[in-house]
Amino acid sequence: MTDQASADQGLVEANRDLYNSHTEALLVNTDDIHAAAKAIGSPSNEHFAAFGQIEADLLRQHGLASDSFLIDVGCGSGRLGHQLAGWLKGRYLGTDISPPLLHYAEKACGRPDWQFELIQGLEIPADDASADMVCYFSVLTHLRHEESYIYLEAARRVLKQGGVLVFSYLEFEVESHWDVFDATMASVREDGGLHVNQFMSRDLIEAWAPRLGFEVTSLHRGDTPHIDLTDPDFVGEVNPVVDGQSMLGQSVAVLTAI
Numbered sequence: 001m002t003d004q005a006s007a008d009q010g011l012v013e014a015n016r017d018l019y020n021s022h023t024e025a026l027l028v029n030t031d032d033i034h035a036a037a038k039a040i041g042s043p044s045n046e047h048f049a050a051f052g053q054i055e056a057d058l059l060r061q062h063g064l065a066s067d068s069f070l071i072d073v074g075c076g077s078g079r080l081g082h083q084l085a086g087w088l089k090g091r092y093l094g095t096d097i098s099p100p101l102l103h104y105a106e107k108a109c110g111r112p113d114w115q116f117e118l119i120q121g122l123e124i125p126a127d128d129a130s131a132d133m134v135c136y137f138s139v140l141t142h143l144r145h146e147e148s149y150i151y152l153e154a155a156r157r158v159l160k161q162g163g164v165l166v167f168s169y170l171e172f173e174v175e176s177h178w179d180v181f182d183a184t185m186a187s188v189r190e191d192g193g194l195h196v197n198q199f200m201s202r203d204l205i206e207a208w209a210p211r212l213g214f215e216v217t218s219l220h221r222g223d224t225p226h227i228d229l230t231d232p233d234f235v236g237e238v239n240p241v242v243d244g245q246s247m248l249g250q251s252v253a254v255l256t257a258i
């Protein structure tokens, strides 16, 4: 292992331990969708399915085609993959650091042609310039900025020129994100804050983009509907819908590989 790889592994160790202990407690039975939903932060099966649809609609809106190669970094228990399994004919690679979540995702998607890879660090096990789209939903929010930067270098390596990077993030401009910050502050005061909730700013994203080989296509606030829904009635049962559009809660960055 190179010094860099070993450093990367050290950086994600705490995160992996946290997710594994969290998910092993919940995923006693890996066939249990409710446990799988809760493990990645969805309070109910309906919430899990609705947010999977919102993620899928967001990616389609920003260019995911049915024959695309999509890489879903930190795919968790397959919230997105499950919603795309009946539609995406192209390749799909889901990666995660948590074996029980990855195992559930693979079973839930029911696509033997899709690839699910357990990873150790901040790597994407795909060929250079092979992917049409790379997404990180609620993943960079748990990494330090330096780790996210390394991960986005990996995203640029695997993306084709013109390929699309989508990631969700927390920002101080959005009032509801302050709840996360307040909870993190409470945990830092209590025990040093073992669980990272990392915020990003728009100027950070705009400064990083050209250095990483991207241009910023659009940035979307987490509290403002911007995602055209295929099933607004269903999503509307668990999340605000205005004129057929909804949002993730976290803000969303869409970047194009240049």
Ligand SMILES: C[S@@+](CC[C@H](N)C(=O)[O-])C[C@H]1O[C@@H](n2cnc3c(N)ncnc32)[C@H](O)[C@@H]1O
Pocket (backbone or CB within 6 Å): 012, 015, 016, 019, 040, 041, 073, 074, 075, 076, 077, 078, 079, 080, 095, 096, 097, 098, 101, 119, 121, 122, 136, 137, 138, 139, 142
């Ligand atoms: C909040 S969950 C979101 C899961 C999924 N993206 C979704 O939207 O349903 C965060 C996921 O990121 C994974 N994760 C954390 N650090 C990671 C890393 N360095 N590389 C890949 N996955 C990671 C966790 O194991 C977990 O499955």
